[in-house]
Amino acid sequence: MKVRNIIEALDAWAPPALAYSWDKCGLSTGAPGDSVSKVLVALTVTRAAFNAARKAKADMIVAHHPLIWEPLTSLRSDDPAARLLLDIAEAGMASYSAHTNLDVVPQGVNHVLAQRLGLTQLSTLFPVAHAGQVTLATFVPAEFLDGVCAAVCEAGGGVIGEYTHCSYSVGGIGTFRPSEKAQPFSGEKGRLNKEPERRLEILVPKARLSAALAALKKSHPYDEAAYDIVSLENIDPEISLGLRGVLPKPMKLDVFAEHVRAALKISHVRVVGSAKKTIEKVAILGGAGGDSASQISDDIDAYVTGDIKYHDAVDANERDLALIDAGHHGTEKWIVPALAAFLRTSVKGLRTTTYMEPDPYRIVAG
Numbered sequence: 369m370k371v372r373n374i375i376e377a378l379d380a381w382a383p384p385a386l387a388y389s390w391d392k393c394g395l396s397t398g399a400p401g402d403s404v405s406k407v408l409v410a411l412t413v414t415r416a417a418f419n420a421a422r423k424a425k426a427d428m429i430v431a432h433h434p435l436i437w438e439p440l441t442s443l444r445s446d447d448p449a450a451r452l453l454l455d456i457a458e459a460g461m462a463s464y465s466a467h468t469n470l471d472v473v474p475q476g477v478n479h480v481l482a483q484r485l486g487l488t489q490l491s492t493l494f495p496v497a498h499a500g501q502v503t504l505a506t507f508v509p510a511e512f513l514d515g516v517c518a519a520v521c522e523a524g525g526g527v528i529g530e531y532t533h534c535s536y537s538v539g540g541i542g543t544f545r546p547s548e549k550a551q552p553f554s555g556e557k558g559r560l561n562k563e564p565e566r567r568l569e570i571l572v573p574k575a576r577l578s579a580a581l582a583a584l585k586k587s588h589p590y591d592e593a594a595y596d597i598v599s600l601e602n603i604d605p606e607i608s609l610g611l612r613g614v615l616p617k618p619m620k621l622d623v624f625a626e627h628v629r630a631a632l633k634i635s636h637v638r639v640v641g642s643a644k645k646t647i648e649k650v651a652i653l654g655g656a657g658g659d660s661a662s663q664i665s666d667d668i669d670a671y672v673t674g675d676i677k678y679h680d681a682v683d684a685n686e687r688d689l690a691l692i693d694a695g696h697h698g699t700e701k702w703i704v705p706a707l708a709a710f711l712r713t714s715v716k717g718l719r720t721t722t723y724m725e726p727d728p729y730r731i732v733a734g
Contacts, residue, residue, distance in 0.1 A: 369715060371428060371462045372400035374407060377714040378430070378466050382476060383575035386499055386607060387469040396435040397453070398462025404428045406719040409708040411701055413463055415452055420723040421461060428462040430711065432470060432477070432703055435463045470703065471609060472496050477654040477703045478611045484631045484702055485652065485672065487613025492605060493651050494660065499607035500574045506584055506595040507542050507565045509554075517568055519587035524576030527606070537566045542594075551591045573604045610653035610660070612668065618648040621670065621690050628672055634698040636731055640681045641690030645669070654699040664689055674699045697727040 375395065387393050396413075408421040412433040421429050429435075436453070443450045456463060470476045482490055504525060508516050520526065521533045528534045542565040546552040555561030572580045577597070585593055619627065622643040629637045647669045653660060657673030661680045664671050671689060674696035684691050701724065708720040 369404055369718060370400065371395070371398055371402045371404055371464070373715055374404060374428060374430065374711065374718070375400065375464060377711065378464065380579075381710060381714075382466045382469040382473045383573075384469055385575035386472055386496065387467060388498070391468045392434040392437055393465045393467040393469060394434075396463045396465065397456050398428065398460070398464075402427070402460070402462050404462065404718070406721065407708075407711060408721050408723055409704050409711070410723040411697070411704055411725055413452075413456075413465075414725060415448070417723045417725060418452060418456055418459075418461075420721075422459065424721045426461070426721060428464065429456075430707060431463070431465045432467060432700060432707075434465040434467055466707075468609075470707075471654065472499065472607050474606055475706070477700055478608070478652060480702050480706045481652050481654045481672075481699055482611050482613050485613075485628060485650070486616060486631070487611070487650055487652070488616060489614045491612045492608040493610030493612050493653065494608065494663070495603050495605075496607045496609055497603065498574075499604040501600050501602040501604055502572050502574055502577060503569050503598040503600060504572045504577070504580055504584070504595060505567060505569045505598070506588065506593060507540075507567055508588060508590075508593075510539075510564065510566050512587075512589050513537060513566045513568060516584060516587045517570065519583040520570050520572070520580050523579040523583035525570040525572040525580045527573075528571060529605070534571065536569045539564065539566055541565070553589045553591065571600075571602075573607075574599075575604075575607075610651060610657060610673075612649070612651050615648055615650060618646050621645040621647055624650075624670060625692050628692050628694055632694055632698045632702070634694060634727065637695075637698075638676065638693040639691070640676070640685050640693075641670070641688070645688070645690050647690060652699075654703075655696050657699075658693065661689065661691060672699070695727060695729065697725075697729075701725075 404427045406426045407428045408426040410417040410431045413431045413435045526534045545560045546557045624647040625639045651668045651671045653673040656675040658676035672692045676693040
């Protein structure tokens with residue numbers, strides 16, 4: 369298989385169009401046509417992750433955090449970061465990252481975190497403004513309606529909440545005059561033809577529009593399929609930065625904090641709030657979500673995230689919002705085995721291995 373096969377599978381799950389504009393996700397080293405038989409999955413492409421990939425004889429690293437973040441100004445071999453890039457390139461190893469796009473999609477970083485914590489009744493925390501939707505409309509003979517509809521829906525269209533293959537169609541008459549070079553499905557060249565058609569409309573996330581269009585054109589019987597793309601104000605409700613959820617049973621804050629620590633298998637958490645505060649409604653945001661504490665609504669009892677700053681902690685305490693800082697690493701690391709499992713299922717014959725990096729922080733307590 370090729371690098372492009374791995375990228376296609378990951379992009380189907382977490383389309384790059386859903387990444388924030390400032391993100392640096394994608395292919396950092398290697399080429400789409402490079403051969404791959406084994407992939408190492410890691411949270412971050414560190415020197416230790418690269419060494420693990422070489423030891424495992426992996427051809428590619430798939431990570432959550434991008435390999436290259438700041439623009440490169442040099443590739444000096446005495447710079448540890450540049451030396452790592454040079455070594456990865458010299459080894460002929462591909463490196464690909466799914467970052468903020470993997471944060472916001474269903475079953476991504478935050479869904480994995482919610483599953484670890486046992487949260488139920490999940491819903492959107494922060495809507496993603498660039499996760500827009502469109503109406504994709506086309507005109508097709510009635511006998512081909514079901515086939516075109518199925519193809520577009522299988523490519524990611526037609527999803528409304530818990531319903532799939534949602535569409536609307538209405539009948540009408542289409543007109544066309546084919547040139548001598550045209551290959552019309554019906555009608556005669558050089559004359560105005562009228563044909564009964566169905567107008568088919570399907571809701572499609574903008575991030576999946578390219579795939580939906582390709583499916584439409586492939587399944588449509590006409591050599592020139594007519595279609596409309598109408599931009600909507602709708603934001604895809606399935607796409608969310610962070611999640612809201614409910615605990616199966618309320619817990620006191622210190623009990624919930626220990627639950628978080630144990631569920632994430634981390635050495636410690638930092639807690640803001642009264643130990644006896646009752647926690648039932650929880651907001652979560654994997655990674656560096658501390659700056660968003662001020663945006664958490666008042667009906668939330670506790671916010672679990674990483675990288676919480678001092679003044680955000682003080683402000684939350686004044687609002688009686690409990691905070692649990694489980695660390696950037698602790699709230700994201702469980703996406704690694706989830707990514708590996710996804711790749712094994714989605715790319716037939718692919719071998720995977722994981723590198724579970726240690727938290728770079730350690731606590732010294734007296």
